[in-house]
Amino acid sequence: MTRTPVNVTVTGAAGQIGYALLFRIASGQLLGADVPVRLRLLEIPQAVKAAEGTAMELDDCAFPLLSGVDIFDDATKAFEGANVALLVGARPRTKGMERGDLLEANGGIFKPQGEAINAGAADDIKVLVVGNPANTNALIARSHAPDVPAERFTAMTRLDHNRALAQLARKAGVSVADLRKLTIWGNHSATQYPDIFHAEIAGKNAAETVNDQAWLENDFIPTVAKRGAAIIEARGASSAASAASAAIDHVHTWVNGTAEGDWTSMAVVSDGSYGVPEGLISSFPVTTKDGAWEIVQGLEINEFSRGRIDASVAELAEERDAVRKLGLI
Numbered sequence: 663m664t665r666t667p668v669n670v671t672v673t674g675a676a677g678q679i680g681y682a683l684l685f686r687i688a689s690g691q692l693l694g695a696d697v698p699v700r701l702r703l704l705e706i707p708q709a710v711k712a713a714e715g716t717a718m719e720l721d722d723c724a725f726p727l728l729s730g731v732d733i734f735d736d737a738t739k740a741f742e743g744a745n746v747a748l749l750v751g752a753r754p755r756t757k758g759m760e761r762g763d764l765l766e767a768n769g770g771i772f773k774p775q776g777e778a779i780n781a782g783a784a785d786d787i788k789v790l791v792v793g794n795p796a797n798t799n800a801l802i803a804r805s806h807a808p809d810v811p812a813e814r815f816t817a818m819t820r821l822d823h824n825r826a827l828a829q830l831a832r833k834a835g836v837s838v839a840d841l842r843k844l845t846i847w848g849n850h851s852a853t854q855y856p857d858i859f860h861a862e863i864a865g866k867n868a869a870e871t872v873n874d875q876a877w878l879e880n881d882f883i884p885t886v887a888k889r890g891a892a893i894i895e896a897r898g899a900s901s902a903a904s905a906a907s908a909a910i911d912h913v914h915t916w917v918n919g920t921a922e923g924d925w926t927s928m929a930v931v932s933d934g935s936y937g938v939p940e941g942l943i944s945s946f947p948v949t950t951k952d953g954a955w956e957i958v959q960g961l962e963i964n965e966f967s968r969g970r971i972d973a974s975v976a977e978l979a980e981e982r983d984a985v986r987k988l989g990l991i
């Protein structure tokens with residue numbers, strides 16, 4: 663293989679998502695079966711030993727595409743030359759804890775990481791923030807990376823998107839492969855809005871096909887929006903393998919493009935589309951091509967959807983104001 667390896671930096675590498683994620687990256691599922699990768703793992707000093715253990719296991723898999731693993735406890739070094747950065751390391755929500763409580767605890771992590779990305783990442787850097795509160799953590803990192811184009815900072819709502827696909831497929835008695843154009847709007851939180859009004863089931867409008875407003879309001883939307891909490895309740899720990907899988911999907915789609923006639927959900931910097939204030943990192947329907955994303959334009963937003971999008975976006979604006987007050991942006 664003659665291709666130069668792509669540098670993939672993963673923070674929180676010794677955590678539970680990290681453990682589910684690294685092996686899939688190294689096997690080629692993040693970027694493609696012909697793309698060699700070099701992993702650069704960032705952890706806090708106390709967790710470096712555990713990351714070393716994971717690196718030993720990565721060695722033991724003998725992945726042909728894995729050209730090396732470096733472990734750091736220094737953000738500046740970890741992001742040097744990074745082409746893709748997966749910002750996973752953060753404090754996960756535990757039972758009874760609201761996501762808002764996480765703002766202060768996690769905000770401090772993403773400022774130095776944004777600075778480190780600004781200082782040393784490769785020109786084509788693509789950042790996915792997974793660590794919660796993901797949208798606002800991405801906003802913090804972005805605001806400390808003034809030399810990096812704003813569109814390179816994204817946050818993950820692909821897990822919500824995938825959860826919504828699974829719920830809709832079950833309701834309609836179809837395979838997820840039959841579904842297109844589903845959208846998650848807003849924040850990766852309980853206010854998010856999974857929208858099926860533009861979605862399609864085997865080419866037909868999903869909302870009309872399902873035709874069950876009570877299910878939509880009382881079952882589908884709350885099930886998707888509160889799924890993170892339900893997993894925590896059931897597992898005693900936040901989602902890990904599904905979150906890692908969604909992170910793989912997010913970057914793979916960003917790099918390799920959305921399918922013709924479909925789109926995905928990504929939290930990206932708003933340009934004011936659909937009334938979302940410019941600069942907020944909010945989830946939208948996006949298409950991707952040649953490593954760039956674009957917000958799908960021209961969708962008609964009905965009154966039902968409008969209220970829910972506005973509520974989630976209002977929460978994002980509150981989070982932005984809170985981190986601004988804390989001096990984090």
Ligand code: NAD
Nearest residue numbers: 674676677678679705709751752753754792793794821905
């Ligand atoms: P975890 O506690 O198992 O692992 C987190 C890891 O991050 C730990 O190993 C910790 O040492 C490390 N870490 C902490 N601060 C760090 C720093 N400054 N630099 C580098 N590493 C650091 O948590 P997890 O279950 O892997 O979850 C990670 C994050 O992902 C949490 O914030 C969780 O809420 C979030 N999450 C997001 C989604 C989503 O859909 N966006 C889904 C699931 C989980």
Ligand code: LMR
Nearest residue numbers: 755794889890891900901
């Ligand atoms: C999830 O959606 O599973 C995670 O974001 C965990 C959480 O705190 O909700």
